[in-house]
Amino acid sequence: MxxxxxxxxxxxxxxxxxxxxxxxxxxxxxxxxxxxxxxxxxxxxxxxxxxxxxxxxxxxxxxxxxxxxxxxFAPFGLIRDLLPALDNLRRAVDAATAAGETGTIVQGVSMVLKQIDEVFERNGAKPIVSTGTAFDPNLHEAIAQVPSPAHEPMTVLQEAERGYTLHERVIRPSKVIVSSKPQ
CATH class of the missing domain: 1.20.5 (Single alpha-helices involved in coiled-coils or other helix-helix interfaces)
Known part of the structure; x- marks a missing residue:
């Protein structure tokens, strides 16, 4: 091809x-x-x-x-549970002191109370200062009002039960008696 x-x-x-x-x-x-x-x-x-x-x-x-x-806040529950016993110890010392008792038992219980307060403070628990301050519903629980011309209304006159805080968190509010306007 x-x-x-x-x-x-x-x-x-x-x-x-x-x-x-x-x-x-x-x-x-x-x-x-x-x-x-x-x-x-x-x-x-x-x-x-x-x-x-x-x-x-x-x-x-x-x-x-x-x-x-x-x-x-780990000690919160323990401290809250100890407060009623602490209150009873304080009442016992107050009652004994009011009755004129100054014996070694009263002194011993007073020392125990002081130690407990120190332990609370070392762990961040502090008592709420109430008497003479303005009522604060975040810190106080009013259980009574008493007319008082000498105080501003809603001023804490007396503390019936001490309150405590733990690092600024309220464990238990103080039970207080507050002033009111006289009628």
Whole structure:
């Protein structure tokens, strides 16, 4: 056969190869789009990581704060439960002193009361100072009102039962008698 009647295999190869291959501009555009998607996904994952780290740090701080609060107020229940016994010891000393007793038992119970007060104070529990102050419903519980021209209304005249706070949190409010306007 002649050269003109049959196509040359060398001429056909490049034309068939060019039909299969994509043009370089299209391939680059596809890769750039894929790269942009990967970069966006990376940025989103990095943002999620930063948020997760911040959430974990906030969680850690909250747990530490809660643990510190728990330690700070751990004696709350014990002190609250001891207060009625402490009140009874005070009443016993007051009654004995009013009856003129000054013996060793009264002195011993007074020393125990002083030690308990010191233990309370070391643990952050303090008595609420009431007599002569303005009535504060957050610190006081009024059990009676007495007309008094010598005092402003709602001034604490007498403390019937001592109240206590633990690190500024009220364990038990003071039970008090307050003044009212004379009628």
């Amino acid at each position: 002649t050269a003109t009647s049959q196509p040359d295999p060398q001429d056909q190869a490049p034309s068939s190869a060019s039909q299969v291959e994509t043009p370089p501009d299209v391939a680059i555009d596809g890769l750039e789009n894929e790269l942009a998607q990967v970069i966006a996904e990376r940025d989103a994952n990095f943002d999620k990581l930063l948020r997760t780290q911040a959430d974990f740090e906030n969680y850690r701080k909250r747990v530490n704060k809660d643990r510190d609060e728990d330690r700070k």
